[in-house]
Amino acid sequence: MATIHKPLLCIVTPSLADANNGNWQTARRWARLLAGHYRVVVVREWPEARLHETPAALIALHARRSAASVAAWAKGHPLAPLVVVLTGTDLYRDIQGDADARRSLALAHRLVVLQERGPLALPPPLRERCRVVFQSGPARAPLPKPRRFLRALMVGHLRDEKSPQTLFEAARLIVPGEGIRIDHIGDALDPALGAAARATAAACPHYRWLGPLPHADVLRRLQRAHVLVHASRLEGGAHAVLEAVRGGTPVLASRIDGNVGMLGEAYGGYFPVGDAPALAALLRGCRADMAEADGRLARLAAQCAARAPLFEPEAERQALLALLNDVRPREPAPATEPETPS
The missing domain is CATH 3.40.50.2000 (Glycogen Phosphorylase B;)
Incomplete structure (x- = not known):
């Protein structure tokens, strides 16, 4: 039986396991959800010296804190898929005026927000490039709770x-x-x-x-x-x-x-x-x-x-796969900086 060669996917996150925060939890979960379709590596920044193969796509968590990685990927691989995932500080603070965050928006082929009102924080010209991906977790039965308080x-x-x-x-x-x-x-x-x-x-x-x-x-x-x-x-x-x-x-x-x-x-x-x-x-x-x-x-x-x-985890997996399938490998990122949201 022939071995199926899965494409390499790189996820950049400013926080790894030692931080135990939302960025790390997202990166770790996405690597697990996509493992059946991609060979996923999670790194703190791009370029990653240990990789001997160029990934098929880059997903960067955090427009501002991963801005250097976003810019380096866009410069070295301008036609390769680039996805930028927007955090709360990105959406509701940094893209209002931070030059690095705004540059990440301009370079991304796709933008991802994690809840259904997220696109409303973006300038209208960027919303068609935005996708909603709800995060997920396994269902857990409630444990016994106190009755007296x-x-x-x-x-x-x-x-x-x-x-x-x-x-x-x-x-x-x-x-x-x-x-x-x-x-x-x-x-x-x-x-x-x-x-x-x-x-x-x-x-x-x-x-x-x-x-x-x-x-x-x-x-x-x-x-x-x-x-x-x-x-x-x-x-x-x-x-x-x-x-x-x-x-x-x-x-x-x-x-x-x-x-x-x-x-x-x-x-x-x-x-x-x-x-x-x-x-x-x-x-x-x-x-x-x-x-x-x-x-x-x-x-x-x-x-x-x-x-x-x-x-549900399967809903998140399907949303991620649809996102990656939707990004065109030869689709150039827009060159203009987005306008400041009103």
């Missing part, structure tokens, strides 16, 4: 974009006797936010900052939580949200495009970004009727279950 969980490294301050303020509005306990997972990328987390834990016995944890531990805690709190100010499509949905855990999320694009416009678990009293009220509402079959918590769980098929 509501357990809320927030997952995300402590940095301003994730707005941990909103959770700190909400925790201080809740008193221990209300039956709400809050766990917070994430490394203190901003030392000041780490200090604020420690101060909140000292003042609020119902709040715990657990620091960074291995991904498997995070998933188990998600399965045991009644709700995930996702308070981000700026988000491209959060792993924690899809992992909560795939594990049967409802989400209380800030109403920003990155969350609405994953959970849907009609989802009932939103609060205004930065609004700690509104988050505290949602937590109290979930606690009040957590045992009722038709209560708020049950309704949110049903809405999340309806969105769960969007995040």
